[in-house]
Amino acid sequence: MSKSKVGINRILNFGAGPGKIPVAVLAEVRNEFLNFENTGMSITEISHRSSEYSKINNEAQNAVKQLLSVPDNYKILFLPGGGQGMFSAIAMNLMNRTGSADYVVAGIWSGLAAKEAAKYGTVNPVFPKPGKLGDIPDSKSWTLNPNASYLYYCDNETIEGIEFPFIPETRGSVPIVVDMASNIMTRKFDVSKFGLIFAPVQKNLGTAGVVLAIIRDDLLGTPMKICPSVLNFTELANTNSILNTPPIFQVYVTGKILQWINIQGGLKEMEKQCCQKSQLLYNAINQSNNFYECHVPENFRSRINVSFKIGGGNDNLEEKFVQEAEEHRIYQLRGHRLVGGIRVSLYNAVSYEDTETLVQFMKNFQAKYQNSIERHL
Numbered sequence: 001m002s003k004s005k006v007g008i009n010r011i012l013n014f015g016a017g018p019g020k021i022p023v024a025v026l027a028e029v030r031n032e033f034l035n036f037e038n039t040g041m042s043i044t045e046i047s048h049r050s051s052e053y054s055k056i057n058n059e060a061q062n063a064v065k066q067l068l069s070v071p072d073n074y075k076i077l078f079l080p081g082g083g084q085g086m087f088s089a090i091a092m093n094l095m096n097r098t099g100s101a102d103y104v105v106a107g108i109w110s111g112l113a114a115k116e117a118a119k120y121g122t123v124n125p126v127f128p129k130p131g132k133l134g135d136i137p138d139s140k141s142w143t144l145n146p147n148a149s150y151l152y153y154c155d156n157e158t159i160e161g162i163e164f165p166f167i168p169e170t171r172g173s174v175p176i177v178v179d180m181a182s183n184i185m186t187r188k189f190d191v192s193k194f195g196l197i198f199a200p201v202q203k204n205l206g207t208a209g210v211v212l213a214i215i216r217d218d219l220l221g222t223p224m225k226i227c228p229s230v231l232n233f234t235e236l237a238n239t240n241s242i243l244n245t246p247p248i249f250q251v252y253v254t255g256k257i258l259q260w261i262n263i264q265g266g267l268k269e270m271e272k273q274c275c276q277k278s279q280l281l282y283n284a285i286n287q288s289n290n291f292y293e294c295h296v297p298e299n300f301r302s303r304i305n306v307s308f309k310i311g312g313g314n315d316n317l318e319e320k321f322v323q324e325a326e327e328h329r330i331y332q333l334r335g336h337r338l339v340g341g342i343r344v345s346l347y348n349a350v351s352y353e354d355t356e357t358l359v360q361f362m363k364n365f366q367a368k369y370q371n372s373i374e375r376h377l
C-alpha cells in the first residue's frame, strides 16, 4: 500500500463526470473510512436502518434544503439509476397525468430524455431540433401544450456546453421538470418555479450511484402501474428514500460535499467562482484569434462546461493539445465522443488557480502551434 498523503501527486482534473471532488472531502472520507464515528465499522458496513445512516440521510437532505431554500411543500429524495434512470422514472411517475409531455430538446442529454419518455407516452418537442449548436428559438415561439403533464428541459447541456440563461415559462399549471446534473449547486435559484429538479450527483455533488431529486408534493401519487418501486417517487417519499438498501456511501459523500460548500461560503461563493473561472477561460478563447473557437452563442455559453475546437476543428492538433496538457499534469480535457473537440469542466471543486494554469497552458500551446496552422491554411 502506498503511504502517499491525500493531496500529493494529484493532477489538475477538468473531467466532465465523474468530476473532481474537493480534496478536503476525500481526506475526511479517508480518515473516517475504517472507523466511522467510533462505531468500529466503516460507513460501507453500517446498516441502512441504523441511527447513523438516518442521521447522514437527514443531514444531507437538510443541507440541500438550506442551501437552495427548498420550500416545505417539496420532498428531497435520493434515487438509484443515475441521470438516465431518471429519464424513465420521470415519465413513469409523471406522464400518467395527461398522457403527454412537452420536451425542450436543446442538446444531447435532453434529446435522450425525450427519446426515453416516448416509450411511455406522447412527447411533444416544443421546437424543431436546432440546426446549429445552441440555436434555441425565442421561448415565445415555442409550441407549448396547455395539457402537458409537464415541461421538461435540461438547464445545462454538459456535452455541448449550453446553459439556459432563463427559466422557461409554461402554460397554465404545467409543472417544469429540470435536469440540473452538471450545474446544481453553482447558483441559487427559485425552487418554487419547478415541479421537479434532479441531478445525478457524480458531476458536481458527489460520487456516481445516487440521484438527488427535489419534487413538489402535489406531483406525488400518480405513477404508472408499471413503475418499479425503487423508481417510484411516491414510495421513496413515503420511506424517506430508504425503501431498500440505499447507496449509503454516495449519500454520505454528497453530505460531506454539501458541508464543504457551506464552509466555502455557500452558493453565493460557488456562483462567484464559477463566473470568474468561466470568464477567464472564455476570454482566453475570444482573444485567441480563432485559434480556439467556441461555437455556442454568447448568451447560452455554459459557466460550467466549456467546449471548444482548436485550429478550425483540427483533430491532430486537438489530440496534441490533450497529450501535451497531460505532460503538464492537466487531465480529462477530451470532448465527449459524440461532439469531439475539447471540453473543460469547471465544477465547484476546480479552483480559479487550476483554471489559470490551464489558460496559461493554452496560451503557450497556441504560441507553439499557431504558425503551423497558418502554413496549412
Ligand SMILES: *Cc1c(COP(=O)(O)O)cnc(C)c1O
Binding pocket: 017, 081, 082, 083, 084, 085, 109, 154, 156, 157, 158, 159, 179, 180, 181, 182, 200, 203
Ligand atoms: C451525465 C448527465 C446525465 C446522465 O447521467 P448518468 O448518471 O450517467 O445516467 C444526464 N443529464 C445530464 C445533463 C448529464 O450531464
